[in-house]
Amino acid sequence: MFDWTKDPHRRFNPLTREWVLVSPHRTDRPWQGQMEEEAVAAQPDYDPHCYLCPGNPRAGGARNPAYSSTFVFDNDFAALKPGRPHDRFDQDGLLLAESEPGLCRVVCFSPRHNLTIANMDAPGLRQVVDTWVDQYLELGARPEINYVQIFENRGAMMGASNPHPHCQIWSSHSVPNEVLKEQESLLAWRARRDTCLLCEYARLEQAGGERTVEENDAFVTVVPFWAVWPFETMVVSKRHLSSIDQLTAVERDALADILQRTTARYDRLFRVSFPYSMGIHQRPTDGTAHDEHHLHLHFYPPLLRSATVRKFLVGYEMLATPQRDITAESAAARLRGV
Numbered sequence: 001m002f003d004w005t006k007d008p009h010r011r012f013n014p015l016t017r018e019w020v021l022v023s024p025h026r027t028d029r030p031w032q033g034q035m036e037e038e039a040v041a042a043q044p045d046y047d048p049h050c051y052l053c054p055g056n057p058r059a060g061g062a063r064n065p066a067y068s069s070t071f072v073f074d075n076d077f078a079a080l081k082p083g084r085p086h087d088r089f090d091q092d093g094l095l096l097a098e099s100e101p102g103l104c105r106v107v108c109f110s111p112r113h114n115l116t117i118a119n120m121d122a123p124g125l126r127q128v129v130d131t132w133v134d135q136y137l138e139l140g141a142r143p144e145i146n147y148v149q150i151f152e153n154r155g156a157m158m159g160a161s162n163p164h165p166h167c168q169i170w171s172s173h174s175v176p177n178e179v180l181k182e183q184e185s186l187l188a189w190r191a192r193r194d195t196c197l198l199c200e201y202a203r204l205e206q207a208g209g210e211r212t213v214e215e216n217d218a219f220v221t222v223v224p225f226w227a228v229w230p231f232e233t234m235v236v237s238k239r240h241l242s243s244i245d246q247l248t249a250v251e252r253d254a255l256a257d258i259l260q261r262t263t264a265r266y267d268r269l270f271r272v273s274f275p276y277s278m279g280i281h282q283r284p285t286d287g288t289a290h291d292e293h294h295l296h297l298h299f300y301p302p303l304l305r306s307a308t309v310r311k312f313l314v315g316y317e318m319l320a321t322p323q324r325d326i327t328a329e330s331a332a333a334r335l336r337g338v
């Protein structure tokens, strides 16, 4: 008898149409992996050396205002720039390049240096959601911007340069790879079945419960069946909507609520301020409705078995297929248990 909880198998991700290798028996192997430095130093309310704290000078020379809720500014070291002329070259389809106009912004969640999504209060997080909506609409309305990617890198382990609670918004002319992959899968699913892949998936997970971690009236957090990172989660809206500007006021509160409760579970899992990359996937802003998109967020945390032991995507994963040791079901059970 094949044992799905112990025997090696592969699982299909219908959003990217890629496979992941699952090797649950490997959790028994002796571990000699890297031990990351544990960041235990308590942070102050205000750090005079932080370039995101209110009133402080930034590296680019500007000075932050004495802001009291969220604060948005253009990234001083932006990866994308607006207003450059359009250009493209193509040499035999082998050397292909395009100009990429865009705009990068930083959103401080709060003036308080030592907060995280997990310990912010409901009104504060609602402010953050409102700011995301405003930015999505404002940047998306620019004619050269066709996609607005909102994402947060949390923790030094994920390369976040500053513990001050903040996220980034990179808005670009082209639709990025991961979004395009999902868009093609959502369109193909709809063409074949005339339903929405993520509406169906959210319903299936709510009915089963095996991989659900958190739930409220408007959202459900699950460890996806096809998760790659050990404690990867996806926050999916229960109602079919394609972008955050379509959320009602009540649903904006619900998004703030589920993000707080999901990240608080992460923090409790290994009793550490949990590192992750998180981001919102939604419809492009290229002027078409894109009703095939279904609003969701991904959390990709690197931690594997403690506050200091992380997962690396190397070797077989770089050259062949991503692989995980614990099953999505056992990861969800552990997150539910804390």
Ligand SMILES: [Zn+2]
Residues within 6 Å of the ligand: 046, 047, 050, 051, 052, 053, 054, 112, 113, 164
């Ligand atoms: Zn700060």
Ligand SMILES: [Zn+2]
Residues within 6 Å of the ligand: 196, 197, 198, 199, 200, 239, 240, 241, 293, 294
């Ligand atoms: Zn849907």
Ligand SMILES: [Zn+2]
Residues within 6 Å of the ligand: 015, 182, 281, 296, 298
């Ligand atoms: Zn996605």
